[in-house]
Amino acid sequence: xxxxxxxxxxxxxxxxxxxxxxxxxxxxxxxxxxxxxxxxxxxxxxxxxxxxxxxxxxxxxxxxxxxxxxxxxxxxxxxxxxxxxxxxxxxxxxxxxxxxxxxxxxxxxxxxxxxxxxxxxxxxxxxxxxxxxxxxxxxxxxxxxxxxxxxxxxxxxxxxxxxxxxxxxxxxxxxxxxxxxxxxxxxxxxxxxxxxxxxxxxxxxxxxxxxxxxxxxxxxxxxxxxxxxxxxxxxxxxxxxxxxxxxxxxxxxxxxxxxxxxxxx
Amino acid sequence: xxxxxxxxxxxxxxxxxxxxxxxxxxxxxxxxxxxxxxxxxxxxxxxxxxxxxxxxxxxxxxxxxxxxxxxxxxxxxxxxxxxxxxxxxxxxxxxxxxxxxxxxxxxxxxxxxxxxxxxxxxxxxxxxxxxxxxxxxxxxxxxxxxxxxxxxxxxxxxxxxxxxxxxxxxxxxxxxxxxxxxxxxxxxxxxxxxxxxxxxxxxxxxxxxxxxxxxxxxxxxxxxxxxxxxxxxxxxxxxxxxxxxxxxxxxxxxxxxxxxxxxxxxxxxxxxxxxxxxxxxxxxxxxxxxxxxxxxxxxxxxxxxxxxxxxxxxxxxxxxxxxxxxxxxxxxxxxxxxxx
Numbered sequence: 178x179x180x181x182x183x184x185x186x187x188x189x190x191x192x193x194x195x196x197x198x199x200x201x202x203x204x205x206x207x208x209x210x211x212x213x214x215x216x217x218x219x220x221x222x223x224x225x226x227x228x229x230x231x232x233x234x235x236x237x238x239x240x241x242x243x244x245x246x247x248x249x250x251x252x253x254x255x256x257x258x259x260x261x262x263x264x265x266x267x268x269x270x271x272x273x274x275x276x277x278x279x280x281x282x283x284x285x286x287x288x289x290x291x292x293x294x295x296x297x298x299x300x301x302x303x304x305x306x307x308x309x310x311x312x313x314x315x316x317x318x319x320x321x322x323x324x325x326x327x328x329x330x331x332x333x334x335x336x337x338x339x340x341x342x343x344x345x346x347x348x349x350x351x352x353x354x355x356x357x358x359x360x361x362x363x364x365x366x367x368x369x370x371x372x373x374x375x376x377x378x379x380x381x382x383x384x385x386x387x388x389x390x391x392x393x394x395x396x397x398x399x400x401x402x403x404x405x406x407x408x409x410x411x412x413x414x415x416x417x418x419x420x421x422x423x424x425x426x427x428x429x430x431x432x433x434x435x436x437x438x439x440x441x442x
Numbered sequence: 443x444x445x446x447x448x449x450x451x452x453x454x455x456x457x458x459x460x461x462x463x464x465x466x467x468x469x470x471x472x473x474x475x476x477x478x479x480x481x482x483x484x485x486x487x488x489x490x491x492x493x494x495x496x497x498x499x500x501x502x503x504x505x506x507x508x509x510x511x512x513x514x515x516x517x518x519x520x521x522x523x524x525x526x527x528x529x530x531x532x533x534x535x536x537x538x539x540x541x542x543x544x545x546x547x548x549x550x551x552x553x554x555x556x557x558x559x560x561x562x563x564x565x566x567x568x569x570x571x572x573x574x575x576x577x578x579x580x581x582x583x584x585x586x587x588x589x590x591x592x593x594x595x596x597x598x599x600x601x602x603x604x605x606x607x608x609x610x611x612x613x614x615x616x617x618x619x620x621x622x623x624x625x626x627x628x629x630x631x632x633x634x635x636x637x638x639x640x641x642x643x644x645x646x647x648x649x650x651x652x653x654x655x656x657x658x659x660x661x662x663x664x665x666x667x668x669x670x671x672x673x674x675x676x677x678x679x680x681x682x683x684x685x686x687x688x689x690x691x692x693x694x695x696x697x698x699x700x701x702x703x704x705x706x707x708x709x710x711x712x713x714x715x716x717x718x719x720x721x722x723x724x725x726x727x728x729x730x731x732x733x734x735x736x737x738x739x740x741x742x743x744x745x746x747x748x749x750x751x752x753x754x755x756x757x758x759x760x761x762x763x764x765x766x767x768x769x770x771x772x773x774x775x776x777x778x779x780x781x782x
Binding site: 183184186187190194197204206207208212215216218219222223226229230233277278279280281282283285286289290295296297298300301302310311313371372373374375376377379411 | 495496498499501502503504505506507508509510512513516559597601603653656659660661663664665667668669670671672674677678681710711712713715716717719720722723726752
């Protein structure tokens, strides 16, 4: 029976990867969007590999006489014709063809994905220890004139650092999730940006003044004015005087720092 | 397996060293995983992380690293199983120079062809060794492949806009480190430090090539996948335990910052496609320290240590990974002084 479990593990992991990529965007909680085809393809390959293995092992199991599977003290059956099938050696930690015992560990993430799919990183990661990622100088375009300018968090932080003149006397619209504030601020608006998978998430943060903090970890859109403050270049947290706060649903990709889309009236 | 068929009465007594090692390895993997879980749980209790947020973050990180690593691990095992099933051993003997000292740089540069992250390179290096490639050359390939492939170089260029010298420095330092390690292996390495686990090769009876391919892949993927989970648990643990603010304390000392960022690269185990972005965000540090982060990361990290101990035996990374760590730092400092 043991040799059935290894192809079953492959199939389980394959099914888990398909579950988060086919007809679902759960994978965006864990990896960048461009990995989608790769994750989906590996899910299909693993499921196929696992099912093929299961079919083959089952067929072999059904074809063989029952006594072949009974353990023999002297290993007498091992030398019979079915040499390719005798891999029930796992009790000694040594396996042929089936798989090693450490493979069982793969069952944990597979089951986690299938059963409850852990949520995206959020307030805990963004808020620990107060460090915020910095934003390198980019080529900032002249901002369009209009009552309110939607902006990504990184652009807002980048402009606060390198081109704060472009922010004065201007209302901006930012989106992010809410965490508790530090000293002297009411609360923080945060984003996590990811380059490959959630393990490299870097927090972007803006300190918010002027409105009550919404529910922690909820997603909001804020409209406000940039407030002058000395920024630490290594860990910049610009300040924003907020005029309006609106709760919004979590974005499709929680780690993509994009400017909020404004519905035209 | 051949020996077992030849001497059936003794096959129950497991006299060989090999099964024992593999068992010790997998139980050490279990213990390691258990240890990490205990650290997190203890941390939850001791440091007053009252809510389960830290456990939730740990879980998400673990799953993320596995989801990100599996496609590349699968690519690696497909290539490695294909090498095992379809490539005749004579091929590599013909391609690579006979002299191991020359084969090492050739294999190091050949690392350019395997795209993606470091998960793919370990199984491929293992199958190269099984196919008769001299270990020194296979190890140079193992180290260079995740660091010098085009995907990684392009992402480095994107992460450091306007600083092409960073890409050049990364390429140079990674190649030099990989080749140096290959040559060091020729000079000092011993065959017995490498323990290649037996694969279900040529079953003799009734095994078609495709069946061999399927079994090889199943075994390789499950084996490496288990170790990937161990590495992911370790990396997720450090990720939630190391507060980012700790780093800022060391930014002012150039002598401390280089080994510190190198160590951080080991602990965080960011995949080689993404580490340039993380390095770019570590603005307080000198360019050389960030270079060391990007050179060490793809060669030595928790994921790789786990995968290597799975592929080559537990004793292997203790010697190889620690030496690579030191060599990579020295080369980074040297290249950093010249190019950055």
